[in-house]
Amino acid sequence: MGARARLLLLLPSTTYRAAAFVEAARRLDVDLTVASDQDSAFSGREPERLATFDFAHRDTAAEEAAAFAAAHPVAAVVGVDDDTAILAAAMAERLGLPHNPVAATLAARNKLEQRRALAAAGVPVPAFAVHALDEGPLAVARAAPYPCVVKPLCLSASRGVIRADGPEAFVAAHGVLAEILGSPDAARRGEDSRRYLVESFVPGPEFALEGLLEAGRLRVLALFDKPDPLDGPTFEETIYLTPSRLDRTAQRALEACAARAAAAVGLVSGPVHVELRFNDAGPWLIELGARPIGGRCSAVLRFGEGATAISLEELLLRHALGLPVPAVEREAAAAGVMMIPVPGAGVLRAVRGVEAARAVPGVEDVAITAHPGQRLVPLPRGDRYPGFIFARGGEPAGVEAALRRAHACLRFDLAPQGD
Amino acid sequence: MGSRIPAPPGAIGRRPGQVDPGEGTWDNSFVDREIRIKAEPVDGSRCRFVVSEPLLEGARRFASPDEAAGSPLAVELFAVAGVREVLVSGATVTVTKDGPAPWQAVGKEIGAAIRRALAAGGPTVAAAPPASSASDESLYARVADLFEAEINPAVARHGGFVELVDVQDAVVMLRMGGGCQGCGMADVTLRQGIETALRQRVPEVAGIVDITDHAAGANPYVTASKK
Numbered sequence: 001m002g003a004r005a006r007l008l009l010l011l012p013s014t015t016y017r018a019a020a021f022v023e024a025a026r027r028l029d030v031d032l033t034v035a036s037d038q039d040s041a042f043s044g045r046e047p048e049r050l051a052t053f054d055f056a057h058r059d060t061a062a063e064e065a066a067a068f069a070a071a072h073p074v075a076a077v078v079g080v081d082d083d084t085a086i087l088a089a090a091m092a093e094r095l096g097l098p099h100n101p102v103a104a105t106l107a108a109r110n111k112l113e114q115r116r117a118l119a120a121a122g123v124p125v126p127a128f129a130v131h132a133l134d135e136g137p138l139a140v141a142r143a144a145p146y147p148c149v150v151k152p153l154c155l156s157a158s159r160g161v162i163r164a165d166g167p168e169a170f171v172a173a174h175g176v177l178a179e180i181l182g183s184p185d186a187a188r189r190g191e192d193s194r195r196y197l198v199e200s201f202v203p204g205p206e207f208a209l210e211g212l213l214e215a216g217r218l219r220v221l222a223l224f225d226k227p228d229p230l231d232g233p234t235f236e237e238t239i240y241l242t243p244s245r246l247d248r249t250a251q252r253a254l255e256a257c258a259a260r261a262a263a264a265v266g267l268v269s270g271p272v273h274v275e276l277r278f279n280d281a282g283p284w285l286i287e288l289g290a291r292p293i294g295g296r297c298s299a300v301l302r303f304g305e306g307a308t309a310i311s312l313e314e315l316l317l318r319h320a321l322g323l324p325v326p327a328v329e330r331e332a333a334a335a336g337v338m339m340i341p342v343p344g345a346g347v348l349r350a351v352r353g354v355e356a357a358r359a360v361p362g363v364e365d366v367a368i369t370a371h372p373g374q375r376l377v378p379l380p381r382g383d384r385y386p387g388f389i390f391a392r393g394g395e396p397a398g399v400e401a402a403l404r405r406a407h408a409c410l411r412f413d414l415a416p417q418g419d
Numbered sequence: 420m421g422s423r424i425p426a427p428p429g430a431i432g433r434r435p436g437q438v439d440p441g442e443g444t445w446d447n448s449f450v451d452r453e454i455r456i457k458a459e460p461v462d463g464s465r466c467r468f469v470v471s472e473p474l475l476e477g478a479r480r481f482a483s484p485d486e487a488a489g490s491p492l493a494v495e496l497f498a499v500a501g502v503r504e505v506l507v508s509g510a511t512v513t514v515t516k517d518g519p520a521p522w523q524a525v526g527k528e529i530g531a532a533i534r535r536a537l538a539a540g541g542p543t544v545a546a547a548p549p550a551s552s553a554s555d556e557s558l559y560a561r562v563a564d565l566f567e568a569e570i571n572p573a574v575a576r577h578g579g580f581v582e583l584v585d586v587q588d589a590v591v592m593l594r595m596g597g598g599c600q601g602c603g604m605a606d607v608t609l610r611q612g613i614e615t616a617l618r619q620r621v622p623e624v625a626g627i628v629d630i631t632d633h634a635a636g637a638n639p640y641v642t643a644s645k646k
Contacts, residue, residue, distance in 0.1 A: 011604070013604055015603060018603060018604055019460075022606050022607060023463055023606075026610065027463070034611055036604070040608060041608055042613070042615075045612065046612055046615050050607070050612065355457075358458070358526075358530075364521065365458060392524070
């Protein structure tokens with residue numbers, strides 16, 4: 001037999017996902033190359049294992065991948081977030097590997113293109129309109145449907161997403177959004193940073209679906225409840241709980257909606273993360289991503305039981321490499337994660353009570369990901385959580401209670417900004 | 420170059436609450452007298468536990484329960500199902516386990532074992548055998564040379580450094596600092612860079628254990644954001 005398969009893993013330098021994906025790759029009998037947008041300290045020394053590609057320019061990155069693969073044949077290209085999903089599709093296309101259509105990943109990344117594709121396919125989405133940021137906000141405010149949500153086209157983690165219940169609130173939200181989109185990291189998105197969506201607000205509880213597309217067929221890996229109401233004015237995600245406590249009929253409706261959405265956008269392969277709402281009118285598709293669940297949240301998912309259980313990352317890598325996937329059924333236990341809300345604006349000095357939080361029955365870990373001296377920025381301007389709480393147990397209600405008790409133990413010591 | 424730091428591994432025992440980490444210490448509990456332990460999973464098989472009290476000057480590795488005699492901390496840890504290896508260095512315990520159980524689940528048992536050992540009041544870890552094997556001495560020197568000549572000049576470009584803590588039974592124990600400590604890509608640097616270099620240049624090395632307290636890194640080269 002020939003050489004071992006090589007996996008090209010695209011890791012943005014700011015990802016939370018490096019450790020989980022690298023560990024998953026190590027569990028598989030493959031050669032791993034990590035490609036990133038910044039040089040590693042060892043890029044020059046280990047060019048087979050550490051590559052630096054121009055993540056900001058898709059075509060260039062695809063050519064760089066092709067040049068790399070000419071010397072080191074690649075069996076699969078895997079991205080870990082919205083942006084690298086696009087790059088992975090472009091590289092796989094260039095290399096002749098199975099992949100999502102690049103256009104589909106682009107549509108999934110861009111909220112406007114996604115809305116248009118979904119609406120055209122009859123997938124239930126909020127009524128929406130796109131506006132230029134430099135349009136007079138008063139005129140837009142007069143025509144907006146209330147309550148409505150202003151939403152940037154290109155940001156993630158609910159950054160810049162603001163509900164407005166009337167024209168005055170709309171104008172205020174527009175001002176905040178303009179400030180956010182004028183920041184250097186948003187402005188580099190080009191045209192997408194100069195437009196925004198105005199959507200009707202869809203009431204009702206929100207859910208997140210984690211899925212895997214296999215030849216266009218959606219396999220549901222997990223459906224999460226989000227028990228904290230997401231009614232605005234900002235939309236800070238906190239708790240994800242699985243299995244869902246929604247009735248089975250409604251769950252099926254959500255799953256069918258997600259499957260239709262993936263097909264409408266044109267995705268056929270790999271992970272999807274879907275945000276949905278459900279109310280008297282049925283399911284609503286809020287967001288679709290050609291990526292797995294973000295942050296450290298994937299740690300809450302295990303597939304299979306006992307000695308053969310695998311992580312979400314291993315499942316995704318196995319799928320991408322065409323290796324056997326021992327299980328796609330989530331374990332029997334209920335599980336949950338809390339993205340710890342940003343406690344306020346300021347510079348983090350210390351977090352207290354972590355050990356007490358870890359001691360709460362049902363809590364498996366408390367991971368503080370913010371570092372001392374890091375500036376914490378609440379929504380709508382910020383996009384980073386200070387950490388994550390993980391819990392597992394027999395049923396979702398107990399897991400939710402454990403997460404809340406653990407969170408109540410934490411004390412954040414913040415210095416005022418600029419201190 | 421490459422000379423082993425003579426760190427006579429004196430055993431240190433502390434009673435709970437004897438050491439106050441003090442104001443501004445990272446990850447304090449608000450329960451002041453509590454022994455604070457911070458779990459930092461490295462990967463599915465290894466996890467660091469940073470304890471608020473010193474455990475050992477220097478480092479000692481326990482590759483099996485047979486080596487734990489006389490070291491209550493190691494005895495307690497090997498009693499936890501699945502624990503395969505224990506490394507104690509300063510205030511850090513790095514545990515290697517078998518099996519798929521997540522660290523979130525095993526960590527509590529580990530924490531309880533550490534507390535039991537500390538609560539006993541005597542030395543938690545016995546002094547290491549008086550002399551490491553000649554092969555470890557040789558490996559240490561070669562690894563130290565590699566760190567000095569290649570590893571540290573490389574990571575210095577990112578404001579980082581890597582400290583060789585010890586070599587025991589051909590396992591390299593290292594600590595990352597500066598820009599590497601808490602860096603979102605530290606695992607990539609470790610596995611794709613440092614580990615690869617060690618495998619190529621010092622193939623006798625059987626494994627690497629990173630005992631860095633990454634959560635305390637105040638100036639990481641790159642910081643993760645939600646994606």
